[in-house]
Amino acid sequence: MRPTQITGRLWVLREAAGRLYNDIDTDMIFHNRYLHITEVTQMGPYALDNLKGWEDFARRARPGDLIMAGSNFGAGSSRQQAVDCFHALGIAAIIAESFGAIYKRNAINSGLPLVTFPGLTEVASRFESGDIVTVDFCTGALIRNGVERFQAQPFSKVQLEIYQAGNLFEYGKAVTG
Amino acid sequence: MGKTMIQKLFAAHTAPEASVEPGDIIWLDLDVRTARDFGGANVVQNYREHYGDAPVADPTRTFFTFDLVAPPSNIPYANNQQLCREWARSQGIRVYDVNAGIGSHVAIEEGLVHAGDTFVGTDSHLNLLGAMGAFGQGMGDQDIAFAFKSGRTWFEVPPTMKVVLQGTLRAPGTARDLTLAVLQRLGADGALGRAIEFHGPAIEALDLAGRITLASQVTEMGGLIGFPISEAIPSSLLPDHDADYIESIEIDITELEPLIACPPNPANVHPVRELAGKRIDSVFLGSCTNGRFEDFAAVAAIVKGQQLAPHVMATVVPATRRVYAQLLASGVLETLFEAGFIISNPGCGGCASGHLGMTGKGEVQVSTSNRNFPGKQGAGQTYLASPVTAAWSALRGEITVPEVRA
Structure with missing residues (x-):
């Protein structure tokens, strides 16, 4: 079984003005000039390299880190690479006010934990890059630096099942034999 | 229910x-x-x-x-x-x-x-x-x-929102302007995770090309799918009168003026008149949003017998080989060529970075494509508008409010 509670170092994606980034689209996450790449292991260096102020994210991130963003994270195209580049870096989860619909599917299907946190924008000032955050996928409970508690949404049933199976392919085999 | x-x-x-x-x-x-x-x-x-x-x-x-x-x-x-x-x-x-x-x-x-x-x-x-x-x-x-x-x-199964478009589209307004009006109202995530049904007389009056323009931009509203409710829908699929909608909104397009989406995203919609006079460098006509024969025919009707502004590089990319054939047979292609357009083979054109027609730093482009996120079409700035607005802008060399010819 994969862990349903994880703890990691947080990256809060903010604009230069300090606001939580909204509407980060898939061209900012993984620009279309790299779409010829088919090996997941080669996608890491390009993660967020078209997001203003975060061009060097891939060099600063470490396996096990968490990402936090505003609403509609992953808007835009259907490219799987915008999810796979975070797998390549070993990102443990992405926490956001909301996610683009196709992006959400792609992440769920590949077993990348997405945590939807309605109301995050109002409490975003409580979080800083470097915070240590614990998140429970089953309950949605989120704890900052071991003391401050927040409530995000738990995984949906299908999300948890695919996450535990590993990916859509294994889930499909388990469900349909 | x-x-x-x-x-x-x-x-x-x-x-x-x-x-x-x-x-x-x-x-x-x-x-x-x-x-x-x-x-x-x-x-x-x-x-x-x-x-x-x-x-x-x-x-x-x-x-x-x-x-x-x-x-x-x-x-x-x-x-x-x-x-x-x-x-x-x-x-x-x-x-x-x-x-x-x-x-x-x-x-x-x-x-x-x-x-x-x-x-x-x-x-x-x-x-x-x-x-x-x-x-x-x-x-x-x-x-x-x-x-x-x-x-x-x-x-x-997504929830459905109902968007009712009241009024009638009048020239120089196009399906793209109607679409931009919906984007202006909903924003980039107004339909996040939802299906949309578009109802109303303005929707019923759209042809297939117009319905494609509208439906293609549902992605930019955050939505999963949009159904313009028209005669094209088999009766077995038409929504029930007591169907349950998560939200219903009404938009009146009677006074609709030409609209344009400014950088940095397709929902940043303004009236064209607010940007009138802004010098442009290039124009792109095409994409899955406005790459139909009807879109290019509308452009040809405006530029016929005229030359594009000399400093404007303008590209036409038909959606398909069949559209290309229609352009050839109808004489639209010749009209566009003579006005100065670059005519490309069918496809997605400038939507694929590294392919046809990238923009350089400082370049201002008016495009009938569907996205203008930073870096999407290159290093320049992309403004999204109707084929009609793009045609007038290409002729004048600046963002131009389209006129209605008598």
């Missing part, structure tokens, strides 16, 4: 006993499964990794459509296309190759999709098939590899 259109369409594609209320997870039967040159090679790779040489569920319902880097402008994309071709051959899958045009439009023209069908592929604008009453959906390469093998996938 009655059902919305998406509920009826989904009910016809899942187990008879399955509940199709918003939030329910269903197994959705997929009538057609496709991949294109973006994502296609990744689909093949995922397929081989998980299924080896096993045959796809049904090669007659599985297709490749190469439309983005067509023909390929670099070796990695050429390699990916060739990998897909060879795998398709081994599987007995038909390839609509780099000469065909945009996959979603080819699917409509070639009769690969019909009203009431479900159709998936690696193109986030496949939901434009809502224009003809089909459920089109862009998906990632794992989803599509799974769909190739199983012919179905899991799907969460």
Whole structure:
């Protein structure tokens, strides 16, 4: 079984003005000039390299880190690479006010934990890059630096099942034999 | 309680006993499964990794459509296309190759999709098939590899919002201006995770090209699919009168003026007059949003007998080979050529970075394409507008409010 509670170092994606980034689209996450790449292991260096102020994210991130963003994270195209580049870096989860619909599917299907946190924008000032955050996928409970508690949404049933199976392919085999 | 259109369409594609209320997870039967040159090679790779040489569920319902880097402008994309071709051959899958045009439009023209069908592929604008009453959906390469093998996938039934368009579209307003008005109202995430039904007299009056323009931009509203409710929808799919909507809004387009989406995103909509006089460097006409014959014919009617501003580089990219043929036969192509347009082969054109018509730093482009996110079409600034606004702007060399000729 994969862990349903994880703890990691947080990256809060903010604009230069300090606001939580909204509407980060898939061209900012993984620009279309790299779409010829088919090996997941080669996608890491390009993660967020078209997001203003975060061009060097891939060099600063470490396996096990968490990402936090505003609403509609992953808007835009259907490219799987915008999810796979975070797998390549070993990102443990992405926490956001909301996610683009196709992006959400792609992440769920590949077993990348997405945590939807309605109301995050109002409490975003409580979080800083470097915070240590614990998140429970089953309950949605989120704890900052071991003391401050927040409530995000738990995984949906299908999300948890695919996450535990590993990916859509294994889930499909388990469900349909 | 009655059902919305998406509920009826989904009910016809899942187990008879399955509940199709918003939030329910269903197994959705997929009538057609496709991949294109973006994502296609990744689909093949995922397929081989998980299924080896096993045959796809049904090669007659599985297709490749190469439309983005067509023909390929670099070796990695050429390699990916060739990998897909060879795998398709081994599987007995038909390839609509780099000469065909945009996959979603080819699917409509070639009769690969019909009203009431479900159709998936690696193109986030496949939901434009809502224009003809089909459920089109862009998906990632794992989803599509799974769909190739199983012919179905899991799907969460979305809630439906109802958008009623009151009034009548009047020149110089176009379907694109109506679409921009909806984007202005909903914003980039106003339909997040939802299906939309577009109702009202202004919708019923749209032709297929206009409905495609509207449905294609539902992605930019955050929505899954938009159905313009028109005569094209079979009565068995029409929403019930007591259907349950998560939200209903009304937009009156009687006083609609030409609109334009400014950087940095397609929902940053302003009246064209606020930007009138801004000098432009280039114009792009095409894409899955405005690449139909009707879009180019409207441009030709404006530029006929005139020359584009000398400093403006303007490109025409027909959606498909069939659109190209219509342009040739009707004389529209000749009119555009004589006015000074660059005429390209069919495809997605400037939507694929590294391909045709990138913008340079400081360049200002008016485009009928569908996205203007930073860096999408290059280093310049992209303004999204109707073919009519783009034509007038190309003639004057600056963003121009279109005039109505007597």
